[in-house]
Amino acid sequence: MSAAAxxxxxxxxxxxxxxxxxxxLEADGVLSAADSTVGLVSLGIAVVAIAALVWVLVLxxxxxREVRRANDLLALSRELRHRYDALQAVTKEGVLxxxxxxxxxxxxxxxxxxxxxxxxxxxxxxxxxxxVVLVNEQGLxxxxxxxxxxxxxxxxxxxxxxxxxxxxxxxxxSQARMVQVASQLVAAADGDAPAVLTTLVDVxxxxxxxxxxxxxxxxxxxxxxxxxxGMALVDLDWHVVEANSxxxxxxxxxxxxxxxxxxxxxxxxxxxxxxxLEVDRLLGGGQHRFSLExxxxxxxxxxxxxxxxxxxxxxxxxxxxxxxxxxRDSTESRLQAEMLTHRAxxxxxxxxxxxxxxxxxxxxxxxxxGVVDRVAVLACDLDGFKEINDRYGHAAGDEVLVHVxxxxxxxxxxxxxxxxxxxxxxxxxVQDVDGPKAVFEVAAAIHAGLAxxxxxxxxxxxxxxxxxxxxxxxxxxxxxxxTLLAAADAALYKAKSAGRxxxxxxxxxxxxxxxxxxxxxxxxxxxxxxxxVHYQPIVDLADGRVVGYEALIRWQHPYRGLLLPAAFLxxxxxxxxxxxLGQFVATKVAEFxxxxxxxxxxxxxxxxxxxxxxxxxxxxxxxxxxxxxxxAGRIVVELTESSLVASGTRxxxxxxQLSAAGVPxxxxxxxxxxxxxxxLRDLPVAGVKLDMSFTSGIPDDPTAGKVVRALGALARELxxxxxxxxxxxxxxxxxxxRNGWRYGQGWLYxxxxxAPTTGAATHASSAGAVPDGRPAPARxxxxxxxxxxTTR
Numbered sequence: 001m002s003a004a005a006x007x008x009x010x011x012x013x014x015x016x017x018x019x020x021x022x023x024x025l026e027a028d029g030v031l032s033a034a035d036s037t038v039g040l041v042s043l044g045i046a047v048v049a050i051a052a053l054v055w056v057l058v059l060x061x062x063x064x065r066e067v068r069r070a071n072d073l074l075a076l077s078r079e080l081r082h083r084y085d086a087l088q089a090v091t092k093e094g095v096l097x098x099x100x101x102x103x104x105x106x107x108x109x110x111x112x113x114x115x116x117x118x119x120x121x122x123x124x125x126x127x128x129x130x131x132v133v134l135v136n137e138q139g140l141x142x143x144x145x146x147x148x149x150x151x152x153x154x155x156x157x158x159x160x161x162x163x164x165x166x167x168x169x170x171x172x173x174s175q176a177r178m179v180q181v182a183s184q185l186v187a188a189a190d191g192d193a194p195a196v197l198t199t200l201v202d203v204x205x206x207x208x209x210x211x212x213x214x215x216x217x218x219x220x221x222x223x224x225x226x227x228x229x230g231m232a233l234v235d236l237d238w239h240v241v242e243a244n245s246x247x248x249x250x251x252x253x254x255x256x257x258x259x260x261x262x263x264x265x266x267x268x269x270x271x272x273x274x275x276x277l278e279v280d281r282l283l284g285g286g287q288h289r290f291s292l293e294x295x296x297x298x299x300x301x302x303x304x305x306x307x308x309x310x311x312x313x314x315x316x317x318x319x320x321x322x323x324x325x326x327x328r329d330s331t332e333s334r335l336q337a338e339m340l341t342h343r344a345x346x347x348x349x350x351x352x353x354x355x356x357x358x359x360x361x362x363x364x365x366x367x368x369x370g371v372v373d374r375v376a377v378l379a380c381d382l383d384g385f386k387e388i389n390d391r392y393g394h395a396a397g398d399e400v401l402v403h404v405x406x407x408x409x410x411x412x413x414x415x416x417x418x419x420x421x422x423x424x425x426x427x428x429x430v431q432d433v434d435g436p437k438a439v440f441e442v443a444a445a446i447h448a449g450l451a452x453x454x455x456x457x458x459x460x461x462x463x464x465x466x467x468x469x470x471x472x473x474x475x476x477x478x479x480x481x482x483t484l485l486a487a488a489d490a491a492l493y494k495a496k497s498a499g500r501x502x503x504x505x506x507x508x509x510x511x512x513x514x515x516x517x518x519x520x521x522x523x524x525x526x527x528x529x530x531x532x533v534h535y536q537p538i539v540d541l542a543d544g545r546v547v548g549y550e551a552l553i554r555w556q557h558p559y560r561g562l563l564l565p566a567a568f569l570x571x572x573x574x575x576x577x578x579x580x581l582g583q584f585v586a587t588k589v590a591e592f593x594x595x596x597x598x599x600x601x602x603x604x605x606x607x608x609x610x611x612x613x614x615x616x617x618x619x620x621x622x623x624x625x626x627x628x629x630x631x632a633g634r635i636v637v638e639l640t641e642s643s644l645v646a647s648g649t650r651x652x653x654x655x656x657q658l659s660a661a662g663v664p665x666x667x668x669x670x671x672x673x674x675x676x677x678x679x680l681r682d683l684p685v686a687g688v689k690l691d692m693s694f695t696s697g698i699p700d701d702p703t704a705g706k707v708v709r710a711l712g713a714l715a716r717e718l719x720x721x722x723x724x725x726x727x728x729x730x731x732x733x734x735x736x737x738r739n740g741w742r743y744g745q746g747w748l749y750x751x752x753x754x755a756p757t758t759g760a761a762t763h764a765s766s767a768g769a770v771p772d773g774r775p776a777p778a779r780x781x782x783x784x785x786x787x788x789x790t791t792r
Contacts, residue, residue: 094200102149133167230327252298282312305331347420350405358419362481375472376439379488382424383464383500386561411445464501468492533588534752538745541737548602582611583620590624604636618654632662659684692726712740
């Protein structure tokens with residue numbers, strides 16, 4: 001404050017004091033007391049203000065700390081929620097939080113997806129208001145509040161797990177998802193009421209896997225138990241762990257007895273080493289499975305043939321775990337195979353070896369060292385056998401053949417092999433230390449055995465035999481089995497020429513004289529009419545109607561009987577008589593067709609490449625067709641497939657000429673040649689004839705069946721006529737017809753016989769010929785069947 005202002009105040013104060021009329025001292029005392037009071041009040045106010053300020057500051061500091069703590073807690077809550085959401089996003093478990101009253105407090109995305117509800121719309125709802133359908137394992141409905149919420153009377157429970165089904169909207173109870181539900185009470189913070197925390201795990205996939213595994217195991221056990229073949233699970237030590245009843249039955253024991261039994265002990269001792277070797281190869285990784293055919297010994301000591309198939313099962317890590325074994329009884333199939341082999345190598349009428357087996361046996365014998373003077377071949381042919389067939393029938397002839405086979409077996413007395421080549425021709429291969437002596441003893445025993453007439457029904461038929469003997473010497477042995485057989489046949493021919501009922505021994509002079517004499521006789525036979533043509537019927541496999549014939553040449557020899565083509569055709573070809581023989585057959589066939597009252601049946605003529613090329617055969621055939629005015633297609637030419645391997649352009653020209661003149665061309669022996677496909681493409685072939693070697697194998701031989709089906713399909717694809725030859729059984733005919741073969745021939749329908757009589761031919765149908773020149777079916781009488789003659 002300035003001095004001027006202070007001075008003015010003092011003047012005012014003095015004036016105020018004088019006007020009051022008090023003394024200065026008195027006023028001064030009063031003022032002092034007032035100042036003290038004001039000072040105290042001011043001091044108190046100041047203290048209170050300071051204290052208030054301090055308190056405000058304290059409150060502000062505390063508030064700031066609370067705000068920071070709240071912010072920290074909020075940030076922590078957000079972080080925990082973020083972690084919680086992240087955890088729920090990657091876990092397969094769903095989480096549901098429910099109050100004790102049943103209100104949903106929180107639900108994770110996974111839990112909402114499992115229950116089929118919306119997450120946001122679920123929070124705050126009561127469990128009973130949720131559109132959730134829960135079922136138990138029996139398919140009965142369950143209360144969601146009882147499953148997902150608090151259970152009355154279960155206060156303090158920690159974990160309560162059960163398996164329920166969640167049926168989503170629009171699905172049936174059978175399609176419910178299986179969910180593992182686990183609930184527990186959790187205490188809330190700050191003294192809040194506890195809540196129920198429920199975890200939900202969708203176990204549908206694992207349950208399906210378990211069910212599939214269980215179903216697979218059950219199916220495997222059912223399949224194993226009911227399998228028609230023996231099955232077993234075998235450990236790595238090759239001991240049976242489990243077996244089915246089929247295996248136990250096969251081995252004549254029980255399933256209980258097989259458990260723990262070593263597999264090797266089931267086999268015969270001679271096959272155990274090979275089985276152990278295969279097992280070791282499996283364990284070593286050399287192979288994944290093996291198959292063995294072997295013999296097992298049953299509990300009753302009987303032996304059975306089985307096929308053992310074993311496969312190694314490995315664990316997921318690749319380590320060997322166990323074996324799965326199948327044991328199939330092959331006794332019957334092996335016997336059938338042996339029977340088929342026996343049938344293929346033996347004559348069906350007499351049970352003797354056939355030509356094939358004889359040649360194999362003889363060839364193996366002559367290849368052995370020291371065969372000279374230890375081996376001899378005996379050829380036997382019956383005298384007057386044709387008269388027996390003609391007079392008493394083929395059935396009587398068959399009984400005679402069976403009787404003769406028995407005589408030959410007895411005469412040989414296990415000193416060699418007896419074979420029937422066909423008809424009444426037999427061969428004995430004698431093996432003995434003293435071959436010459438043994439063979440003469442066998443020949444004498446044959447004559448003695450046939451001295452007694454054969455009893456057939458009520459008749460006693462005399463039978464005699466001519467025998468030719470060939471001893472193994474260095475020259476014949478060098479030529480092999482064919483030379484020995486030819487030598488024995490030459491000796492037989494000499495015995496027949498010398499008066500029959502006798503035995504001749506081969507010498508070098510017979511080699512030339514027999515062939516020269518036979519050639520001379522064949523030349524004379526062409527002129528004298530000893531050559532005849534027989535006809536074998538060809539039928540429609542659909543109904544057995546005879547549609548045509550195959551013409552086959554025969555030689556009615558004056559004292560050797562009826563000779564089949566195999567006995568003289570090769571000689572005729574060597575001598576250049578093949579073409580005259582073909583012209584002879586063509587002339588006879590044309591006469592037969594022209595004289596037949598049936599105008600629909602056809603006749604096929606066998607022609608080889610030797611008979612084609614010079615034009616004489618084709619010219620003769622076409623001239624005969626023209627002379628008799630035969631319809632196109634009534635005479636058919638059959639070409640042997642193997643004879644065309646080296647065919648030239650001239651042969652193709654003649655075939656084209658014949659085809660253009662209305663003579664269908666068939667390819668004979670189809671399937672046995674070198675290049676049949678090229679023939680079908682390059683030659684004017686109208687049809688094929690299946691070789692009898694394929695027919696004989698069906699229906700038992702699966703390989704032959706496949707070939708038959710394949711060749712038939714090929715021929716049909718090329719729109720060709722299909723004929724199968726060599727049919728002996730109805731099963732073969734049915735199989736061929738079922739697989740597309742239209743025509744057939746064989747002993748089932750009749751062998752080759754002389755020309756059918758006019759009376760038989762009058763039963764022919766009136767069906768016309770096929771427009772394309774191929775044969776049309778017709779009904780005619782079927783010739784009698786003679787199973788003894790197996791050569792066409």
